[in-house]
Amino acid sequence: MSQDQRAATPAWLADEPLVIGEHAFTSRLFVGTGKYKDVAETRAALEISGTQCVTVAVRRVDLAAKGPSLLDAIDRTKVVILPNTAGCYDAASAIRTAELARDLLGTRLVKLEVLGDTKTLLPDPVGTLEATKELVAQGFHVLVYTSDDPRLGVRLEELGAVAVMPAGSPIGSGQGVLNPFAIRILLELVKVPVIVDAGVGTASDVAIAMELGAAGVLLNTGIASAREPLRMPAAMRDACSAGRQAFLAGRIPRKLYANASSPLEGLIHAAGRPGAT
Amino acid sequence: MQTATTIRITLNGAPRELRAGTSVSALVDVLGLPPDSVAVEVGDRLVRRSDRTERVLVDGDRVEVVTLVGGG
Numbered sequence: 001m002s003q004d005q006r007a008a009t010p011a012w013l014a015d016e017p018l019v020i021g022e023h024a025f026t027s028r029l030f031v032g033t034g035k036y037k038d039v040a041e042t043r044a045a046l047e048i049s050g051t052q053c054v055t056v057a058v059r060r061v062d063l064a065a066k067g068p069s070l071l072d073a074i075d076r077t078k079v080v081i082l083p084n085t086a087g088c089y090d091a092a093s094a095i096r097t098a099e100l101a102r103d104l105l106g107t108r109l110v111k112l113e114v115l116g117d118t119k120t121l122l123p124d125p126v127g128t129l130e131a132t133k134e135l136v137a138q139g140f141h142v143l144v145y146t147s148d149d150p151r152l153g154v155r156l157e158e159l160g161a162v163a164v165m166p167a168g169s170p171i172g173s174g175q176g177v178l179n180p181f182a183i184r185i186l187l188e189l190v191k192v193p194v195i196v197d198a199g200v201g202t203a204s205d206v207a208i209a210m211e212l213g214a215a216g217v218l219l220n221t222g223i224a225s226a227r228e229p230l231r232m233p234a235a236m237r238d239a240c241s242a243g244r245q246a247f248l249a250g251r252i253p254r255k256l257y258a259n260a261s262s263p264l265e266g267l268i269h270a271a272g273r274p275g276a277t
Numbered sequence: 278m279q280t281a282t283t284i285r286i287t288l289n290g291a292p293r294e295l296r297a298g299t300s301v302s303a304l305v306d307v308l309g310l311p312p313d314s315v316a317v318e319v320g321d322r323l324v325r326r327s328d329r330t331e332r333v334l335v336d337g338d339r340v341e342v343v344t345l346v347g348g349g
Contacts, residue, residue, distance in 0.1 A: 032349030042347060057348025060289040060341065061315055063308060070345050071314065086348050099323045100343050104316040171349065198349075220349030 013245065018215050020053075020193055021109060021141035021162050023080050027052045028210070029240040030082070030195060032220025033070060036229065043073035045223055049233035053080045055111055055218065057087070058101050082143065084111040089124070091131035098135055110135060111165070111197075111218075113145045121171040125152055129159065136160035145197055148179050150186040157190050164190050165197035165218065168209060172221040174201030177208050187213045203232075203239035210243025211251065284336040295334060302329035308342065315344050 017024040031051040036042040046054055054074060074081060083101030088094035091114055098110040112135060114127035123146050135142045136159055143163040144156045153164045166186055169175035176199060177183060187194050193215035200206055200219040209217045217240055226232035264271055284297050288304075295304065301317050301324050317324045318341040324332045334340065 033347040034349045036347060055349055056345045058316070058343050059346045061308075061310060061344040063289075069314060070347055081345075083345070084348050096318065096321065096323070100316040100318065100341075101345075103323055103325055104314075104343070104345065218349075 015244065015248065018193060020143065023053070023109075025052045025080075025216070027237070027240075028216035028244055029206070029237055030055065030197075030216055030218035031223065031233070031236075032218065033073065034220050035224035039068040039070065039073045041229060042070070045229055045233045046073065046079065048230060048237070049223065050237045051079065053082050055082045055084050055220070057084055058097050058104070059087075080109070081105055081107065082109050082111050083107070084145075085113045085131075087115075088113060089115050089117070089127075091127045091134065094127070094131045095134050095138075098131075098140060099138075102140070108139060108141045109143065110140050111143045111145060123147055123167070125149070128152075129155060132156055132159045132161055143195065148182040148186060150182060150189050153186045153190045153194070157192050161192060163193045163195055163215070165195045167198040168196050168205065169199030171198045172225075173199050174222065175199050176201055176205035177212070180208065180212055183209070183212050183214070200236075203235040206236050206239040207243035207246070210240055211246045213247050216240075284334060284338075286334055286336070286338045286340050288340050289342060299334050300330055301332045301334065301340075304334065304340070305329065305342070310342070310344075315342050317342050 017026050018028050027050045029049055029051050030053045031046055031049050032055045033042055036045060056070060083105060085094040085097040088097055094112060094114045101110060112131055114124050114131050116122045116124040128144060128146055132142055132144055141162045143165055144161045145165045146152055146156060148166040156164050166183060168177040195216040195218055196209035196214045197218040200217060200222040206217045219236060223229055223232045223236060282297050283294050285292060285294055305312050305315060319338050
């Protein structure tokens with residue numbers, strides 16, 4: 001958000017920036033850069049989404065590749081790059097990948113993923129804990145992809161994670177937030193920012209995560225694989241903002257019975273149906 | 278054919294022949310890659326950008342040259 005836009009925000013919509021490590025973000029939407037048609041589409045989607053932090057992966061260089069590179073899609077004066085360790089199935093390879101990313105980007109940030117298997121892409125909790133400990137010791141600012149297990153989130157925070165990133169549902173599954181109760185408990189127990197990562201299928205999934213009180217949402221496939229990948233980023237951006245404002249505003253409790261919005265006094269007839277209690 | 282003036286390394290999983298005495302930074306040049314767009318490992322260990330010139334490759338080195346790609 002620019003200085004002008006901030007100044008234009010009325011007091012009743014004011015919000016704190018999300019602070020992670022050395023960075024302060026006014027957008028709470030984190031967007032992945034995978035699966036887009038080309039660099040131009042990536043660049044456009046990121047810009048429309050309003051994101052200030054994007055994830056990237058580290059892979060062997062394609063020696064035959066020609067044309068623009070991913071870095072051409074990202075304006076590093078406006079957007080922070082968060083390298084991930086996607087595709088790592090043990091702590092050692094995740095640590096190597098993080099070291100390569102740090103050397104390449106000169107950033108301390110890393111989104112740690114230590115996955116269990118290629119079919120579910122569920123995080124491996126033991127490898128994730130091991131790698132978190134080592135990367136924190138090496139001075140990384142580690143944002144940890146994890147399951148929605150609240151106690152595991154606490155352990156990651158205790159090890160020094162700068163953010164805990166529970167999966168709403170499996171990566172790329174589009175199932176949304178499957179266990180809002182676990183996310184709520186995790187949010188109560190963990191004091192560092194909690195960013196719901198993975199499983200977002202559509203705008204309402206983002207809103208639900210933000211309404212629960214998540215500090216942010218990270219998504220990729222929900223935009224990149226939408227039928228219109230340049231229409232979805234604005235929907236995700238607005239849902240993130242709507243969900244955040246709804247959380248700050250405080251939703252009403254769910255009640256079993258109705259509660260009339262119109263006055264019950266002053267009716268021209270007797271209130272209620274005869275015999276009703 | 279390998280001679281005293283060439284070495285064989287494994288580059289990103291594939292065999293490759295280089296002139297003996299090639300440093301990591303020279304390899305990046307030979308590959309035509311912008312030096313700040315890649316990171317390099319030799320034998321599973323990072324060779325920091327500041328160490329690329331002095332790290333000379335030797336016969337049998339396993340080299341990984343990585344870059345950033347789209348990811349979530």
